[in-house]
Each structure stands twice: as structure tokens, then as C-alpha cells.
Amino acid sequence: MTRRRSVSRRLRRGLGLIGLIGTVLLLAAVAFFYSFTFTHLDPQAAILRAIKEMLEHVALPLVVLLVPVTIMVQRVIRQAFLPLEEAAAEIEAARGHERGFRIDASHMPAEALPFTDAVNDLLVRLDDAVMRQEAFAADVAHELRTPLALLSLELDRLDHEDAARLKNDVASMRRLIDQLMLLAQIDAAAAAQTPLEPVPLTEIATQVVGAVAPGIIADAKTIELDTGDHPPIVNIRREAVAAALRNLIENAARVTPVGGTIQVRVGPGAILAVRDEGPGLTPDRLSDLVQRHRRADHASKTGAGLGLAIVERIMAAHGGTLTTDPTLHELALRFPEP
Structure with missing residues (x-):
């Protein structure tokens, strides 16, 4: 060595x-x-x-x-x-908040300034490259939504045995586009240091459970919501956290058998947890799945493989973590304590 x-x-x-x-x-x-x-x-x-x-x-x-x-x-x-x-x-200390970070050169010795300035210049170029990539992805996603909406309307009028399958494919494409746009919005908001708003986690849980419950019930499954006795209020981006919770519930619905129950829990503390009746995820497996385009064994066949990657990115933007408890068959969104 x-x-x-x-x-x-x-x-x-x-x-x-x-x-x-x-x-x-x-x-x-x-x-x-x-x-x-x-x-x-x-x-x-x-x-x-x-x-x-x-x-x-x-x-x-x-x-x-x-x-x-x-x-x-x-x-x-x-x-x-x-x-x-x-x-x-x-x-x-800037780990997880690298966007926009620069080294403070005000206290650097003169001999180290060329190196510090070069590193800061490199960080500027990296931020610019990432912003251009995000802007491109957001623009492409936005431009694709309109033709897909028109295609979906045309399929509604199509009287053919393949119409339902094609509509499901279009819906999957729209979901992928929505996920790409959400990722771009999260990264842009984090880079711009957009202020967060105090939101009760019970509001997020109630809203999301109400939106997904009809589909889960239609699949002969049950969903329960436990809001706890002391609902926490945390500083978050409402739409992003709602999307993260919805991703976890949809994953839970895919692994829960017919007749099973999905449990959504708020608290104790600044936690949103989803428990299912599937096999559970180990921490190592979760770490592997949060990489973009990695898919779980129970992932939707029409999915894009971005679900858990988006959830992990949303939690990182909030200074929180996505954790798993395989013994309880539970995934949890853990936010910093207010």
C-alpha cells in the first residue's frame, strides 16, 4: 500500500x-x-x-x-x-443537501485558494449540468402528457377487445411521466431551497387513503388508517409527501393477497408507516430497490421501477429516511422531529 x-x-x-x-x-x-x-x-x-x-x-x-x-x-x-x-x-455536514453547496473560502489561506476556487467552479458546473438534465426531463414529460391524454380519449371510443389493455398501458405511461415530473419538481425545489410548510401528517394520510381506498376495496382487500392520539405536525412539501405515501400503499396493495388488510399508521412521532401482508423487505433489499430502475419481485408488470427511488428521494429532500421492518412487514417514512 x-x-x-x-x-x-x-x-x-x-x-x-x-x-x-x-x-x-x-x-x-x-x-x-x-x-x-x-x-x-x-x-x-x-x-x-x-x-x-x-x-x-x-x-x-x-x-x-x-x-x-x-x-x-x-x-x-x-x-x-x-x-x-x-x-x-x-x-x-452537507451530505444529502449537496445542491448549491460551495466551500467557504473566506478563511482559507492564500496558498489553498486556487484549489478551493477550482472545486467551487466544478460544483457550479455540476449543478448546471444537473439542472439542465432535470429541465429536459420535465419538458419532455410535460410535452408527452397532452398526446397521451388525447390517446386515452380516443381509446375510450374504441370498441375492441384490446381497448382495456391499451388503456392500461397508456395509464402506466402517464404514471411514469408523472413520476419523472415529480422527481424534477423535488430536485428543483430542493435546489431553490423552497420553504416548507407545516402540515399535520394526519391530513396527508387521510387524503391519500381516501384516494386509493376505492381501488383497494374493488380488489377485495381492506385498508385501515390509524391516526394516533397526538397527530404530529412537520414541515414538508405536501404534494411530494402525499406521492411518497401513495407509492408505499400501492406497493403494499400489490403484495397483499385477496382478503388481506393494508394498515396505514401515523406516529408515534413524525412517522408515516404502511404495513402489508406480503413477505416484507430486508434493509439490504430496500437499499437495492431505492436505486432507480431496480424493481421488486412484486412490482407491477407495467410499472417503471421508479416508485421506491422516488420515495427515497422525497425523504432525502426532507432530511428524513425510508426504513423497513421485515418482521412487521412495514415500510415507514421517518421525518426529522419538529
């Missing part, structure tokens, strides 16, 4: 080498001077007297001087690299 180069270690080594060379040269100069001073003594006595004088008047003061100098050098080196450590801590 290659040993990393350390600037501080090289500085200490260089200063130590300078001190050593300076000490040797100083001792040599003193010895040369004493060789003329002690000419009246015999050679052996002159050498002993010179050594004694150098130890008392050169070596000892050097040792006394080098100790505080070494301490001060260590302190100066640490202070010099402190802004870099602080910048690294700021970068780590």
Missing part, C-alpha cells in the same frame, strides 16, 4: 533537517574558534575544555530553545491546516 504524502510531515522533516544542519555548523564554528582560544593548553586539555564550553554555552541553550520552538512549529502547522479541516467538516 502506497504511503500518502503528508505536507505537515514534510514540513516537520524539513524544519528538523534545517535545525540539525544549523546545529552542526554552529558547533563546528565554535570548535574552530576555541581551537585558537586554548592554544596555551596542551591538545588533550584544550579538547576537553572546548567540549565543556560547547556543552555549557551551545548545546544546552540549543536544547532549551528547540523544545519551545518544536511545540510552536507543531501548533503553527495545525493552525495552518485548520481551515481545511473545517471545510471538510462542512462538506460532510
